[in-house]
Amino acid sequence: xxxxxxxxxxKVRGALAPLKGRxxxxxxxxxxxxxxxxxxxxxxxxxxxxxxxxVNGEVVADPAALAATLRTRGWTRGYCDPALWxxxxxxxxxxxxxxxxxxxxxxxxxxxxxTRGAGAIAETGTIILNDATTSSRxxxxxxxxxxxxxxxxxxxxxxxxxxxxxxxxxxxxxxTGPSKTADVEGIxxxxxxxxxxxxxxxxx
Amino acid sequence: MRTQPIDQAAAALPAETRAAVYGGxxxxxxxxxxxxxxxxxxxxxxxxxAGEIKRHVVENLDTLLPAVEARLMANxxxxxxxxTAEAACEAVHSILKARGATKLVKSKTMVxxxxxxxxxxxxxxxxxxxxxxxxxxxxLDHDQPSHIIxxxxxxxxxxxxxxxxxxxxxxxxDEPAVITKRARxxxxxxxxxxxxxxxxxxxxxAESGRIVVVTNEGNSRFCLAATRCHIALVGIEKILPxxxxxxxxxxxxxRSATAQQLSVYNEFIxxxxxxxxxxxxxxxxVVLVDNGRTEVLASECRDILRCIRCGACxxxxxxxxxxxxxAYRSVYPGPVGAVLSPLLLGKRFPEKADLPKASSLCGxxxxxxxxxxxxxxxxxxxxxxxxxxxxxxPGTPPMGMWALLxxxxxxxxxxxxxxxxxxxxxxxxxxxxxxxxxxxxxxxPPWRGGKFRKWLKMRRKQQGRGQSxxx
Ligand code: SF4
Numbered sequence: 001x002x003x004x005x006x007x008x009x010x011k012v013r014g015a016l017a018p019l020k021g022r023x024x025x026x027x028x029x030x031x032x033x034x035x036x037x038x039x040x041x042x043x044x045x046x047x048x049x050x051x052x053x054x055v056n057g058e059v060v061a062d063p064a065a066l067a068a069t070l071r072t073r074g075w076t077r078g079y080c081d082p083a084l085w086x087x088x089x090x091x092x093x094x095x096x097x098x099x100x101x102x103x104x105x106x107x108x109x110x111x112x113x114x115t116r117g118a119g120a121i122a123e124t125g126t127i128i129l130n131d132a133t134t135s136s137r138x139x140x141x142x143x144x145x146x147x148x149x150x151x152x153x154x155x156x157x158x159x160x161x162x163x164x165x166x167x168x169x170x171x172x173x174x175x176t177g178p179s180k181t182a183d184v185e186g187i188x189x190x191x192x193x194x195x196x197x198x199x200x201x202x203x204x
Numbered sequence: 205m206r207t208q209p210i211d212q213a214a215a216a217l218p219a220e221t222r223a224a225v226y227g228g229x230x231x232x233x234x235x236x237x238x239x240x241x242x243x244x245x246x247x248x249x250x251x252x253x254a255g256e257i258k259r260h261v262v263e264n265l266d267t268l269l270p271a272v273e274a275r276l277m278a279n280x281x282x283x284x285x286x287x288t289a290e291a292a293c294e295a296v297h298s299i300l301k302a303r304g305a306t307k308l309v310k311s312k313t314m315v316x317x318x319x320x321x322x323x324x325x326x327x328x329x330x331x332x333x334x335x336x337x338x339x340x341x342x343x344l345d346h347d348q349p350s351h352i353i354x355x356x357x358x359x360x361x362x363x364x365x366x367x368x369x370x371x372x373x374x375x376x377x378d379e380p381a382v383i384t385k386r387a388r389x390x391x392x393x394x395x396x397x398x399x400x401x402x403x404x405x406x407x408x409x410a411e412s413g414r415i416v417v418v419t420n421e422g423n424s425r426f427c428l429a430a431t432r433c434h435i436a437l438v439g440i441e442k443i444l445p446x447x448x449x450x451x452x453x454x455x456x457x458x459r460s461a462t463a464q465q466l467s468v469y470n471e472f473i474x475x476x477x478x479x480x481x482x483x484x485x486x487x488x489x490v491v492l493v494d495n496g497r498t499e500v501l502a503s504e505c506r507d508i509l510r511c512i513r514c515g516a517c518x519x520x521x522x523x524x525x526x527x528x529x530x531a532y533r534s535v536y537p538g539p540v541g542a543v544l545s546p547l548l549l550g551k552r553f554p555e556k557a558d559l560p561k562a563s564s565l566c567g568x569x570x571x572x573x574x575x576x577x578x579x580x581x582x583x584x585x586x587x588x589x590x591x592x593x594x595x596x597x598p599g600t601p602p603m604g605m606w607a608l609l610x611x612x613x614x615x616x617x618x619x620x621x622x623x624x625x626x627x628x629x630x631x632x633x634x635x636x637x638x639x640x641x642x643x644x645x646x647x648x649p650p651w652r653g654g655k656f657r658k659w660l661k662m663r664r665k666q667q668g669r670g671q672s673x674x675x
Contacts (some may be wrong), residue, residue, distance in 0.1 A: 005285040008440065008494045012265050015502035023259040030448050034250075034455060036243045051465075102482075104396055104430070108389075124466045131478035137429035138483045141422065142392065159451040159466070166414070166447060170279075171428065171484060172472040179422040180468055183338035183354060184380040185361055186228050192337055192384055193391065194422025194469065 030160045036123070044122035044155050045202070051125030055177030056190065057198035063091040066147060066201050070112055071095065073197075075145055078112035081135035084149055087203075088114065102139040110143040113195075117148030118172070119165065120200065123158040126176045127200055130169040137171070145197035146175075152202045210523075210562040213531035221358045225350065225528040228357045233519035233572070235463035243465070254456055255576030258510035261443050265501065268410045268443050269492070275413025280475035281488040289319035292493045296321060296402070296435055299489050300330060303433055305399030309391075311417065311424035312336035313404025314352055314513055315437040315493050317535045318548070321402075333398075335391050335423040337384065344371055350529030352536065353461050353515035358528055392426070401427025401485070405438045406512065407453060408490075411446045415473040415490065418457060422469050434473070434485035440497050441509040453512065456574040460514035496548035504589075505582045508543045510575040517569035517579060523562050532559060539569035543582045554595040560586035 016022070040047035049059045060066045066088070070076065080088060082100035092098065102110070115135055119128040127148045134140050140148075156162040166172055179194030190196045217225075240247040261268060273283050284299075286292035292315070300308065308325060310316060310332055322343065325332040334343040338355035342348065345367050349355030356364070365378035373386050395401070403424045407416040415436050417424045428434055444453060458464040477484035500509055518524045518538030529537035534545035534556065542563060546556040560583045569579040 004287040004291055007287045008285055008498060011498035015498055016266050019263060022263040025260045025445055026253060026256040028253055030451055034451055107392060107396060131481045136482050141425055141429050163447055163451045166472055170474040170478050173425060174470040176466045176468050181337045181384060181421050183356055184364060184383055187380045189381050189384040192388055192421035193426045
């Protein structure tokens with residue numbers, strides 16, 4: 001394949017050689033160019049909640065509210081990041097079975113997964129995950145409901161800000177609502193491969 | 205009348221399929237437009253800007269490709285180059301062989317369809333399973349996708365339910381939620397049992413080496429969480445210069461492709477998983493695929509390499525809506541396919557030289573394209589090429605009358621004026637038999653002859669004031 005590199009590069013150079021000039025990279029200001037009409041821009045937390053709600057995700061106020069929400073839906077078996085459990089566990093009752101190690105051989109046993117989120121984006125209701133803060137990629141992905149625990153200070157206003165914060169983590173995932181498809185007759189169905197429910201919990 | 209292959213394919217389409225394709229395309233197009241215009245005062249400015257950025261990329265691939273390669277390697281990825289489809293398949297195969305891998309899960313990638321990867325691997329004893337719901341159904345049915353974003357737009361729920369039943373995925377149930385749930389159940393165990401995960405890339409950033417994969421279902425996430433080896437198949441034109449260009453492109457892609465503000469999952473990959481992360485790949489391979497792209501680059505039609513595969517031009521195209529994707533006999537259907545598919549064939553161009561003629565040149569594809577590709581211009585260039593190269597054209601409709609009018613300006617103007625009479629005539633009095641037969645079944649749009657000439661006059665005037673190249 002070393003040869004393929006030479007072949008391709010030679011063809012690329014050959015194809016571009018006859019061009020009289022090359023198109024320049026346009027200069028633009030991401031902030032101005034991408035400015036949109038935003039209803040709630042003054043209150044990022046409210047905007048985030050509204051946008052996440054618009055894609056059928058939800059924000060819960062605190063760990064107790066989280067436990068109540070999960071219980072109401074009948075989701076009592078789950079996975080939790082071991083670093084988070086001491087803080088969250090006390091709000092969960094004895095009716096919950098929560099493991100702090102994700103066992104991939106029992107993937108169907110987990111109804112929810114609780115992991116840390118690296119941040120959030122207000123303009124789109126997006127939750128940001130990365131390897132540094134996610135205790136287990138599968139734990140954040142394979143359960144029916146995913147709960148991201150996000151520190152209030154890492155809420156970005158828009159995509160441009162969040163792009164600027166991508167950093168050097170090898171795997172950053174922006175999640176905007178539950179996994180979905182419209183492949184069958186254009187009808188929206190949630191929970192294809194990823195979570196069918198996406199919940200955000202902000203902490204200080 | 206002799207017809208072109210694409211017309212024959214369109215004519216053979218079952219009414220049910222045509223209705224599905226027509227309705228699905230129309231709805232998708234209208235939703236996407238609404239979202240773009242609701243959110244942005246001047247979306248055309250964004251499209252033009254994105255077009256300029258991609259044009260810069262296409263015309264600077266000679267420096268950007270080595271830059272991408274260097275970044276990818278610095279990030280810990282292994283870079284492979286593949287000049288042809290065969291070489292790309294071989295590259296993937298040898299990566300898998302080296303790991304003793306026999307099971308591959310695939311996220312949706314158009315390049316893999318283009319190079320026939322799944323078949324190639326299956327023949328060599330490797331299971332290559334599609335995981336995108338639509339692609340999974342297509343693979344199960346030994347069918348072909350009919351749209352680059354919505355691969356099974358041509359199928360309905362009953363056909364899918366029967367297919368699932370035949371393949372042991374549960375008793376007949378055509379509820380879309382049940383269909384989806386069954387696929388979910390089946391596929392998650394496939395991910396967990398697989399040795400490697402293959403994705404495409406929507407973008408690769410030259411400045412950072414970031415590989416960006418966009419999905420709604422989360423299948424690329426599962427490939428990258430469950431397996432130990434990630435292979436990304438990347439067309440050499442997929443580059444963006446800088447990270448900060450991503451905000452613009454992700455905004456445009458989601459709205460144009462699926463009428464969303466942002467796709468559900470945008471995954472940014474630099475390389476193997478972080479130390480301490482229990483899940484995910486320990487190896488990252490990037491296969492840079494040419495397979496005809498350098499020939500496109502050398503042609504007059506290099507602007508088509510800006511394409512970000514959003515499918516908007518398919519949805520808006522009157523020919524695609526009537527003919528459906530299969531009529532194009534190519535991995536890339538619709539307006540983008542009418543340009544790209546014949547070009548990617550290289551010397552075998554004549555095999556698909558009919559595709560550029562399957563367009564009314566109405567211009568809608570250019571207007572919706574998020575990277576502002578002048579598709580109608582490119583189609584004309586290809587028609588010209590077919591003409592110059594003397595490609596026989598089996599199905600050019602008899603053009604005698606048109607030719608006569610079109611070569612005599614006075615006659616043309618008279619005919620245009622006369623055409624207005626059509627608006628006033630009751631259907632049964634229309635003097636042209638074919639038109640009368642047609643009109644009996646549906647309404648003829650009101651005759652608006654002469655508008656184009658007026659428009660062109662205006663445009664010439666404007667262009668006289670500086671603007672030369674359409675951008
Ligand atoms: S040509 Fe433009 S509109 Fe068509 S798929 Fe490509 S980017 Fe989208």
